[in-house]
Amino acid sequence: MDVAMTSTTETVCPSCGGPVSEADRFCEACGTELNPGSATSPTTPALDTDTEPTIEISTVPVDQVGPCQSCGGTVGAEGYCETCGTKAAKLRDHFEEQPAPWVAGVCDRGIRHSRNEDAMALGADAEPGSRALLVVCDGVSSSLDSDVASLAAARAACEVLQAGHAKGLGTDSSRGSAIAARLKAAADAASDAVLDNTSPDSPNPASCTFVAAVLEDGLLVAGNVGDSRAYWFPDEAEPVALTVDDSWAAELIATGISREEAESGPHAHAITRWLGKDAPDHTPRTTTIHVTGPGWLVVCSDGLWNYCSEAAPLADLVRQTAAGCGGEPKATASALVDWANAQGGQDNITVALARI
Known part of the structure; x- marks a missing residue:
């Protein structure tokens, strides 16, 4: 994910040779950490960036996470297999959530990046189709x-959304406005959370995109800042993209350039709005629709839609994948992450689903 801002002299990543600027801390293409002065030659050895995350996904001790993925041996307290010595995957690299049987998500590091910078937080009531927060x-x-x-940011936003049902004045329009x-x-809470995790003197302040979808009793409201997306794929109607990216690519598409050309250019993923200390504006643009039949609500990062951007082909992919997973949301989300990794996994991948 790139922020659309004026950068200083461009050079190349020492690991993959991709373009970076001297102000970048990490390579966008492969995630390699860049020390000052290191991004000068593609022949320079890659740096070891395998550091532990500050925020943990789970409080489960590492030796209770599970067996070694290489040999099935026991993972010790230091995070290495006691049998073959393989370092265990970090909990932040891949995690899943399923607050109700009909709502689930999977967040994965992908193949090319050295750390997982995607995140998600989900909430749902038990009754299918009643209330979901993604x-x-x-x-x-x-x-x-x-x-x-x-x-x-994801956790802070979800906490606000879980605080209560939107009543409005009793009409659908007022209820939609309240949601x-x-x-x-x-989004305000998410922005505050980003600021709370930003060093005051950081030369590259922490920043992220934001997308959220709220389903409450037949009303679906989605909003975004950046280029993470929400889609609605009804079973018996045309698929709908609920969000419009804040990106250079989206601006090019608005001028008449084809989506394929705009999203394959060198600045395809340069975003024009984001959450962070240097953000120009973090107020999400929202869309409200009525859900009148069954379908799939999809909220995802560009790690998925990189490989299938338009609503119609992505809807076909989701439906076909779901059919092969018995319609189970977590299995479907996991299979979609596997599919994105099979296409190259060049970015972190997050797929959150609600089966209405």
Whole structure:
């Protein structure tokens, strides 16, 4: 994820040779950490960036996380297999949430990046189709502590959304406005969380995207800042993209340039709005629709839509994947993450689903 801002002299990543600027802390292409002066030659050895996250996904001790993925041996307290010595995957690299059987999400590091800067937080009532809250944040790779900030932002936003049902004045329009206002308050909380995890003197302040979708009794409200997206894929109607990216690519598309050309250019993922200390504005643009039949609500980072951007083909992918997973949301989200990794996994991947 790139922030659309004026940068200083461009050079190349020492690991993959991708373009970076001297102000970047991490390579956008592969996630390698860049020390001052290191991004000068593609032949320079890659740096070891395997550091532990500041915010933990779980309080489960590492030796209770599970067996070694390489040999099945026991993972010791230091995080290495006691049999073969393989370092265990960090909990932040891949985690899943399922607050109710009909709502689930999977967040994964992908293949190319050295850390997972995506994050999600989900909530749902037990009754299928009643109330669901899906939040996804994607950390900006070139900023410091974006992995910490994105997770804090997602959790803070979800807490606000979980605070209560929006009543409005009893009409659908007033209820939709009340949900939209609560979603904006959630974005405020997410922004505050990012600021709380930003060093005051950081040369690259922590920053991330934000997208959230709220379903309450037939009303679906989605809002975003940046280029993480929400989609609605009804079973018996045309698929709908609920959000419009805040990105250079979206601006090019608005001028008439084809989506394929705009989203494949060198600045395809340069965003024009984000959450963070240097953000120009973090008020989400919201969309409200009535849900009148069954379908899939999808909230995702660009790690998924990189490989299938338009609503119609992505809807086909989700439906086909769900059919192969028996319609189970967590299995479907996991399979979609696997699919994105199979396409190259060049970015972190988050897929959150609600089966209405």
